[in-house]
Amino acid sequence: MKKDGVPKGKKSKDKEPYELEAKPLLDHLKDLRRLLFFSLGVILACFLVIFTLYSKELVQWISQPIVDMNIDIIYIDVSEAFTSQLKLSFIAGAVLASPVVFVAIWLFIRPALYKNERFVFGFMTLFALLLFIAGVVFAYFMVFRLAINFFIVSGENIATPMVSLERYVSFLFSFLLPFGVMFETPILVIVLTRIGLVNAKILSKARKFIILGVFVVAAILTPPDVISQVLLALPLLVLFEISIILSRFVRPRKKEPLEEAV
Numbered sequence: 247m248k249k250d251g252v253p254k255g256k257k258s259k260d261k262e263p264y265e266l267e268a269k270p271l272l273d274h275l276k277d278l279r280r281l282l283f284f285s286l287g288v289i290l291a292c293f294l295v296i297f298t299l300y301s302k303e304l305v306q307w308i309s310q311p312i313v314d315m316n317i318d319i320i321y322i323d324v325s326e327a328f329t330s331q332l333k334l335s336f337i338a339g340a341v342l343a344s345p346v347v348f349v350a351i352w353l354f355i356r357p358a359l360y361k362n363e364r365f366v367f368g369f370m371t372l373f374a375l376l377l378f379i380a381g382v383v384f385a386y387f388m389v390f391r392l393a394i395n396f397f398i399v400s401g402e403n404i405a406t407p408m409v410s411l412e413r414y415v416s417f418l419f420s421f422l423l424p425f426g427v428m429f430e431t432p433i434l435v436i437v438l439t440r441i442g443l444v445n446a447k448i449l450s451k452a453r454k455f456i457i458l459g460v461f462v463v464a465a466i467l468t469p470p471d472v473i474s475q476v477l478l479a480l481p482l483l484v485l486f487e488i489s490i491i492l493s494r495f496v497r498p499r500k501k502e503p504l505e506e507a508v
Contacts (some may be wrong), residue, residue, distance in 0.1 A: 269360065271379055277354060277473075281350055284350055285343075288343040288346050288347060288350075289340050289343045291339075292339035292342040293339030295339070296338050296339050297331065297332065297335035300335075301331040301334065301335045304335065305330065306329060308415070311390065312394065312409055315395070316407060317407050319409045319414060320408055320409065321411045322324075322410055326410070330411045330412050330415050337419070344353075344375070352368065354366055370433065370436070374430060375468065377429045377432065378426040378427075378430060379426070380426040380429055381426040381427070381430075382423075384425065384429075384481060385421065385426070387423075387479060390418070390422070393421065425478065428478070428482055429482075429485065430483065432485055432488055432489045434489075435486075435489035435492065436489070436492055436493065437451070439496040440496055440497075440498065441498070441499035445498070446494045447492045449486075449493060451461065453486075456475050457483065461475065461479050463478075463482070464476075
């Protein structure tokens with residue numbers, strides 16, 4: 247005798263019942279609202295702590311690549327220093343609060359996931375976060391300083407360098423963000439493999455085109471010097487090879503046939 251397509255006395259390994267009973271839509275919306283307010287509250291609290299205690303130190307730390315070149319950072323607008331500290335403090339506060347926010351999101355989503363999905367979702371989320379952080383750290387400590395040096399050197403004997411604090415902060419994050427995103431390549435490949443769009447064989451056959459594409463992307467995201475382009479392209483190629491290996495262990499999701507009406 248069967249119940250819901252599963253023989254009686256047997257439990258589906260892939261589809262276990264939810265731990266919590268289904269809630270009305272209004273209750274889910276209330277939970278979502280509480281999650282949003284809680285997340286914003288945690289970020290705001292971290293922002294206030296950093297802005298009050300560490301904003302000046304934060305500005306000094308991110309300005310170090312310029313200071314090391316004996317170039318002073320200036321501000322040309324009355325509120326520029328203040329707004330730059332606000333922006334940096336908010337970003338730092340969001341990063342500091344991210345573990346708590348991720349846990350809150352996980353607790354909100356968890357009841358809607360099956361047991362096997364919880365482990366996969368949690369692992370993928372943590373892996374994506376670590377890859378993003380790795381990309382940003384790599385960009386700041388390895389590539390960003392070379393980029394700053396290139397731009398400063400290219401302007402020698404032309405004009406005296408005067409770096410605006412607000413524009414420097416904007417340039418910094420416009421530079422770091424693409425690196426963090428590009429380091430998510432393994433996650434993208436795993437998702438595409440899972441939904442059946444690619445697999446290890448397809449990726450291996452397309453390797454030469456991928457290599458060309460990586461160097462094109464590196465040339466777009468970095469200054470026009472070979473060193474910066476290579477420093478971005480090499481880790482991306484390593485991540486691509488890791489992605490091929492990971493895709494061998496990912497099985498495409500099977501499409502379940504529609505259940506026949508009884």
